[in-house]
Amino acid sequence: MSSKFLPVLMIGGSGVVGSQAAKIIRRLQPTLPLAVGGRDLGRAEAVAREVGNAVGVSVDLERPDLGLGDELRFSAVVIFLKDEKLSSMRYAQHHGIPYISLSSGTFEVGPEMAQYIHAPDKAPILLASHWLAGAAVFPILEFAKAYTAIDRIRIGVLLDEQDMGGPAALADYNRITGFAPAALTVKDGRFRWAGGEDSKARYVSVDGVELDAVAYSPFDVMALAARTNAANIRLDLAYSESASRRRREPFSTEIVIEMAGRGRDGQPLDHRHEIVQPEGQAPLTALGIALAVERMLGLEGGDAPAPGLYLPEVLIDPAYYVRRMKEFGASFTERSMIAA
Structure with missing residues (x-):
């Protein structure tokens, strides 16, 4: 006890x-x-x-x-x-x-x-x-169980402009975005630091709206490289308005994961997973x-x-982590990216 x-x-x-x-x-x-x-x-x-x-x-x-x-x-x-x-x-x-x-x-x-x-x-x-603290990497590891080999993991995260949190979170954001010379990515199996124009990206929100984003490197990229051996891994951050606020609702936080590779049956498997926590990033x-x-x-x-x-x-255990995410309010949606 x-x-x-x-x-x-x-x-x-x-x-x-x-x-x-x-x-x-x-x-x-x-x-x-x-x-x-x-x-x-x-x-x-x-x-x-x-x-x-x-x-x-x-x-x-x-x-x-x-x-x-x-x-x-x-x-x-x-x-x-x-x-x-x-x-x-x-x-x-x-x-x-x-x-x-x-x-x-x-x-x-x-x-x-x-x-x-x-x-x-x-x-x-x-x-x-x-x-x-793991809200992207654990779902990815759970989704990865459907693959025999992963070629690409693309993570897009949206932090609403009204959802920065307290002073400590703001200090972390300013320090990491201000002092990091570039963001760690994996491209063609090689670790790369994306800076300047290479750091710019577009994030497609859960309602289909495209937003400016930039490469960001918390520990997810290096952790997933070690765990999955995926050839291409990148995390992009959009600091903007969330889909829920565009609906005139309170802010939410979004995690969009696109994974491509080969499934357990040997066929191409390319899925987009959308995770939304309606109460924002803090929970x-x-x-x-x-x-x-x-x-x-x-x-x-x-x-x-x-x-x-x-x-x-x-x-x-990723399954335990994902189960707890759902119990505490996160919603999960999966879409196939392969044309029928």
């Missing part, structure tokens, strides 16, 4: 995504204690009261002990913002507890990897900086982190992982 655990420390847990993640964890694991951490103790305590079986704590990323002293102990650390000093990761390693992060771009993963390499036996480290990101917490503590999908460096798709 999850009641045997110390609290999970959620740094940034009082923010837009963090607070939703706390609520989803509570729904999935009613007895798992939580520690909602943030700079504003009052906000953290308010979220903790709303979630239940939780406490609010003040966190200071400038201090090696995170400002928590020696008395508080936790079962895992989750951070919902960019920790530029890696204080939270070092804290988890020092205490030998799982660590989950979700705010790095592909081009800036080096410091976390180096920190792990210098202390490989201390703690399990999960790098979950995929699009919305999907929050769900991904909640499922990561479950897995890292051994509450779902097997025993807790040993110390090591992990990506979420190595640990979490």
Whole structure:
């Protein structure tokens, strides 16, 4: 039972995504204690009261002990913002507890990897900086079960202009789009960095409207290259108006996946999958982190992982992830791209 655990420390847990993640964890694991951490103790305590079986704590990323002293102990650390000093990761390693992060771009993963390499036996480290913490990569891996070979994976994601979320999400977006020299893609089996004109793309929304997009590189591309060996992989981001807002409804978030290759019968298989979360990006990101917490503590999908460096798709079953996405409101539509 999850009641045997110390609290999970959620740094940034009082923010837009963090607070939703706390609520989803509570729904999935009613007895798992939580520690909602943030700079504003009052906000953290308010979220903790709303979630239940939780406490609010003040966190200071400038201090090696995170400002928590020696008395508080936790079962895992989750951070919902960019920790530029890696204080939270070092804290988890020092205490030998799982660590989950979700705010790095592909081009800036080096410091976390180096920190792990210098202390490989201390703690399990999960790098979950995929699009919305896995909301694209897990469906793709589930769809991939229908293929014997995949030639192309094209991911289009739409982030509504009204759906950026809180300050941490905006800071991540500005940092990654502002400092990344180019976006990682796979073309003809080779890793390529798409910049300038090569980065420009068109995104076809779920209502057929075409929008400007640009190549973007969360961890999905490199993860899918390792897992599927697809010859061509690319993720494009459209930051624009969602189809639901064009219908004068609240914003939503969209993920469009186009996959081409050979099916189990040896025939060409070319499908377009459309995923829509009507409440926007935050619930999907929050769900991904909640499922990561479950897995890292051994509450779902097997025993807790040993110390090591992990990506979420190595640990979490795609079918389980997709089932949870549907339970929490995401809709899935599939269309064949092969002319009859």
